[in-house]
Amino acid sequence: MYDKNNVFAKIVRGEIPTNKICENAYALSFYDVNPVAKTHVLIIPKGEYENMFDFLHNASTDEHAAFWDCVKDTAHKMKCDDACNLIANVGRGTFFYQSVPHFHLHIIAGEKLQDFADMAQ
Numbered sequence: 001m002y003d004k005n006n007v008f009a010k011i012v013r014g015e016i017p018t019n020k021i022c023e024n025a026y027a028l029s030f031y032d033v034n035p036v037a038k039t040h041v042l043i044i045p046k047g048e049y050e051n052m053f054d055f056l057h058n059a060s061t062d063e064h065a066a067f068w069d070c071v072k073d074t075a076h077k078m079k080c081d082d083a084c085n086l087i088a089n090v091g092r093g094t095f096f097y098q099s100v101p102h103f104h105l106h107i108i109a110g111e112k113l114q115d116f117a118d119m120a121q
Helices: 007-012 052-058 061-077 114-120
Strands: 020-023 027-031 039-045 085-087 105-109
Touching: 007 027, 007 039, 020 061, 027 061, 039 061, 052 061, 061 105
Parallel strands: none
Antiparallel strands: 020 027, 027 039, 039 105, 085 105
């Protein structure tokens, strides 16, 4: 069940200020408040979707198109559309768990993170 009081829902409603990068009718991107790299931004849909699979199954075609346009535009503005990590966590039962129950995609770039590099081997 979607929690209408999660921090991203409050950002969408304008109750919590954020440093926006891109915005359209259905999505917005902003800087992560706890970055793990030089570039660490989040992209969220404005609709009430708990996780990536909820969004994939239930968002409209327009919402999907606008979300991915926001991802593309954000990566371009951050100058990382040629080299970055895109990460979407789902649920709390994983190593990198979803800390906010509102679908969000991380764009992480700008340096090699040793923890991620070690896991890839």
